[in-house]
Amino acid sequence: xxxxxxxxxxxxxxxxxxxxxxxxxxxxxxxxxxxxxxxxxxxxxxxxxxxxxxxxxxxxxxxxxxxxxxxxxxxxxxxxxxxxxxxxxxxxxxxxxxxxxxxxxxxxxxxxxxxxxxxxxxxxxxxxxxxxxxxxxxxxxxxxxxxxxxxxxxxxxxxxxxxxxxxxxxxxxxxxxxxxxxxxxxxxxxxxxxxxxxxxxxxxxxxxxxxxxxxxxxxxxxxxxxxxx
Numbered sequence: 709x710x711x712x713x714x715x716x717x718x719x720x721x722x723x724x725x726x727x728x729x730x731x732x733x734x735x736x737x738x739x740x741x742x743x744x745x746x747x748x749x750x751x752x753x754x755x756x757x758x759x760x761x762x763x764x765x766x767x768x769x770x771x772x773x774x775x776x777x778x779x780x781x782x783x784x785x786x787x788x789x790x791x792x793x794x795x796x797x798x799x800x801x802x803x804x805x806x807x808x809x810x811x812x813x814x815x816x817x818x819x820x821x822x823x824x825x826x827x828x829x830x831x832x833x834x835x836x837x838x839x840x841x842x843x844x845x846x847x848x849x850x851x852x853x854x855x856x857x858x859x860x861x862x863x864x865x866x867x868x869x870x871x872x873x874x875x876x877x878x879x880x881x882x883x884x885x886x887x888x889x890x891x892x893x894x895x896x897x898x899x900x901x902x903x904x905x906x907x908x909x910x911x912x913x914x915x916x917x918x919x920x921x922x923x924x925x926x927x928x929x930x931x932x933x934x935x936x937x
Contacts (some may be wrong), residue, residue, distance in 0.1 A: 717902035719762060719799055722885070726761055726784035729911035731891045737907035741900055745878045748834075748893040751851040754844035760851055763898070764880050765795035766873045769807030769814060769835070769864040782865045784819055791869035791910060794882060798827030801886040804866075805873040806835035810853050812860035817842030832886055832893055834875040835860070851888040915919040 735747045767787050782784050792800060802823060804814045815831075816838030823831060823846065836856035837843065843850045870882045872879035878895055880886075885896040896904055921936060930936075 715899070715907075720865075722901060722905055723761070725905045725909055726759060728912055729887075729905055730886060730908070730912065731889050731894050733911045733915075734894045734896065734904060736888055736911055737904045738894065738896060738900070740907065741782050742897075747820065748832075748876045748878055748888075748895075750853070751832075751888065751889075751893055752854050753849070753851045753890070754840035754855075755849060756890045758849045758889075759823075760801060760830045760832065760849035760886060760893075761801050762801040762886060763795055764803045764832075764882055764884045764886050764895070765791040765800045765828075765871065766803045766805075766871060766880060766882050767791055767866050768805050768868045768871055768873045770867050771808050772862055772865045777865055782867060784866050785822070787869040788822055789868045791882075792826060792828065794870040798831050801829050802831040803873060803880050803886060804831070804833045804835065804877065805875060806833075806853070807864035809860070809863045811839050811856070812836065812863040813856035813858060814860060814864065816854075817846075820850075821846065827835055832875070832888055835864070849888070851893060853864065873921035 731747070738746050787801070791802065806812060806814065812835050814833050814835040814837060820831060820837070820843060830849055831852070833852035835852065836854045837850065837852045838856050840855045873880050880895050883898050885898060885901045887894050887896065925936065
């Protein structure tokens with residue numbers, strides 16, 4: 709008999725689970741399957757209560773080299789459109805590495821207004837961004853290393869789109885799922901995203917049930933027998 713192909717989960721499949729998971733439960737669920745770096749700490753957002761979710765479209769940055777900088781090959785706009793063309797466009801998350809300078813600005817309100825025009829879910833940047841007030845008004849979700857008032861073009865330049873990038877020790881492959889909230893971000897391989905999100909939702913339910921039991925637990929019993937699981 710022919711082998712049955714396993715269909716990867718789509719964003720439509722996964723979105724109903726978003727209200728049942730958190731960054732922490734997703735990290736726990738993924739690490740139970742693959743003990744690999746997957747989470748990113750110390751992110752900030754102009755809308756920190758918002759959840760960012762979608763498939764990754766990537767742009768890689770490196771330290772600026774003016775002697776080889778090309779007006780098209782190292783142009784942010786050109787690389788932006790290449791990245792979203794390869795990864796499906798609307799609903800995706802633009803993911804940008806910092807190119808060795810985490811305090812450099814990778815973009816701001818003008819450049820990143822393209823996300824709004826093209827229906828992206830948001831941006832995850834391992835560097836700083838400018839114009840938080842503008843970004844907060846655009847309707848997409850932003851997580852990054854902080855706000856900057858200085859342009860970063862003399863520190864870093866974009867060099868490639870739709871390639872693996874590294875964010876704080878985590879590999880992001882185009883097409884991975886990105887989840888970010890006020891606690892941090894987690895990168896989910898598309899091949900296990902459904903199972904990880906379902907497991908994370910179950911972990912959240914078990915935690916809630918455990919907290920309910922704590923309301924009526926007997927301290928003497930806990931001291932003698934340990935916490936009831």
